[in-house]
Amino acid sequence: xxxxxxxxxxxxxxxxxxxxxxxxxxxxxxxxxxxxxxxxxxxxxxxxxxxxxxxxxxxxxxxxxxxxxxxxxxxxxxxxxxxxxxxxxxxxxxxxxxxxxxxxxxxxxxxxxxxxxxxxxxxxxxxxxxxxxxxxxxxxxxxxxxxxxxxxxxxxxxxxxxxxxxxxxxxxxxxxxxxxxxxxxxxxxxxxxxxxxxxxxxxxxxxxxxxxxxxxxxxxxxxxxxxxxxxxxxxxxxxxxxxxxxxxxxxxxxxxxxxxxxxxxxxxxxxxxxxxxxxxxxxxxxxxxxxxxxxxxxxxxxxxxxxxxxxxxxxxxxxxxxxxxxxxxxxxxxxxxxxxxxxxxxxxxxxxxxxxxxxxxxxxxxxxxxxxxxxxxxxxxxxxxxxxxxxxxxxxxxxxx
Numbered sequence: 367x368x369x370x371x372x373x374x375x376x377x378x379x380x381x382x383x384x385x386x387x388x389x390x391x392x393x394x395x396x397x398x399x400x401x402x403x404x405x406x407x408x409x410x411x412x413x414x415x416x417x418x419x420x421x422x423x424x425x426x427x428x429x430x431x432x433x434x435x436x437x438x439x440x441x442x443x444x445x446x447x448x449x450x451x452x453x454x455x456x457x458x459x460x461x462x463x464x465x466x467x468x469x470x471x472x473x474x475x476x477x478x479x480x481x482x483x484x485x486x487x488x489x490x491x492x493x494x495x496x497x498x499x500x501x502x503x504x505x506x507x508x509x510x511x512x513x514x515x516x517x518x519x520x521x522x523x524x525x526x527x528x529x530x531x532x533x534x535x536x537x538x539x540x541x542x543x544x545x546x547x548x549x550x551x552x553x554x555x556x557x558x559x560x561x562x563x564x565x566x567x568x569x570x571x572x573x574x575x576x577x578x579x580x581x582x583x584x585x586x587x588x589x590x591x592x593x594x595x596x597x598x599x600x601x602x603x604x605x606x607x608x609x610x611x612x613x614x615x616x617x618x619x620x621x622x623x624x625x626x627x628x629x630x631x632x633x634x635x636x637x638x639x640x641x642x643x644x645x646x647x648x649x650x651x652x653x654x655x656x657x658x659x660x661x662x663x664x665x666x667x668x669x670x671x672x673x674x675x676x677x678x679x680x681x682x683x684x685x686x687x688x689x690x691x692x693x694x695x696x697x698x699x700x701x702x703x704x705x706x707x708x709x710x711x712x713x714x715x716x717x718x719x720x721x722x723x724x725x726x727x728x729x730x731x732x733x734x735x736x737x738x739x740x741x742x743x744x745x746x747x748x749x750x751x752x753x754x755x756x757x758x759x760x761x762x763x764x765x766x767x
Contacts (some may be wrong), residue, residue: 367513369502372506375399377401378404378511381399394474397468399696411639419533479491487500509644514636522526526633526634528635539615547575548637559593570602574587579693583693583709603616603617608626671694674761683736690710692746701754706723
């Protein structure tokens with residue numbers, strides 16, 4: 367039995383990136399995953415297909431909003447078969463490309479499922495149903511997660527959707543209940559809403575996107591509330607009953623009042639569970655620390671919150687999206703950038719500058735003096751830094767003495 371130098375279990379963005387770097391450093395690497403190519407949940411069943419669908423939703427929503435500027439279109443026709451084909455083609459190109467890159471790096475890629483036997487051996491169940499024992503010197507666990515169901519709801523019918531099945535887009539229902547107000551549920555709700563589904567969100571907590579700063583979430587809430595049929599906060603789903611035409615649902619509000627509604631479709635988006643629980647780690651005695659750390663303005667007690675509202679941004683005005691906000695969390699004494707929050711179009715692209723600022727130890731002066739092209743949304747980061755000094759060009763707010 368050949369002893370592998372390094373095995374990487376899980377070929378998602380964490381696993382394949384680790385395997386690729388190890389190979390680049392000259393380490394003989396074995397990459398193991400249940401899919402035919404690297405990519406993991408993100409590329410096959412998560413981020414990539416959902417972002418592809420969100421792009422279509424954005425185009426549809428933007429086209430509809432153009433009527434406010436004097437431009438109107440007829441109602442779009444959606445060919446679900448072609449939409450799925452387009453989405454699947456993107457996934458195939460990316461994952462097959464990663465497969466080729468694995469070969470170029472001379473990585474041993476094995477399609478299968480691994481279970482630990484002890485500290486240096488795994489049992490591998492291959493795609494051809496053969497089993498093999500593999501001995502290794504080092505292992506990286508990057509198995510990702512899977513949708514967390516709700517007992518008594520997720521298992522009552524195969525027609526109950528989760529974040530994976532919802533991306534198959536077998537049909538566009540007339541109405542849908544989305545259980546959970548996290549980012550995955552909101553993304554899928556946005557897509558189905560743009561395609562014509564009447565969406566109801568049921569979230570048991572007082573707000574959407576639990577854990578995120580409320581000033582940022584409030585902007586998102588204001589943006590989506592008119593797109594959905596309703597957003598029910600502090601509301602529990604007490605029962606779901608499958609019927610030939612859909613689902614009868616009982617919703618319990620904060621005041622214990624029960625609402626009964628019927629939906630053609632139900633999507634459960636109640637978070638995700640780590641896949642590491644299926645690896646047999648109890649046989650190894652190894653403990654995994656899965657805790658992360660994130661700074662929010664509620665935790666940075668010695669900091670100053672500096673906000674630039676997009677209503678003062680010329681570029682935001684041309685987009686018809688003046689509801690955005692850019693926030694810098696800055697240490698009052700050292701001026702160090704501790705955190706950045708952005709709510710608005712292209713926030714996912716804009717945030718990278720904030721990440722770099724924190725990584726490089728930048729301070730407010732660094733961002734204030736860095737040239738940002740005009741007119742762009744990136745200027746809102748610069749002007750947020752200027753707010754710290756009371757010198758924002760487009761917001762007159764002198765610094766308190």
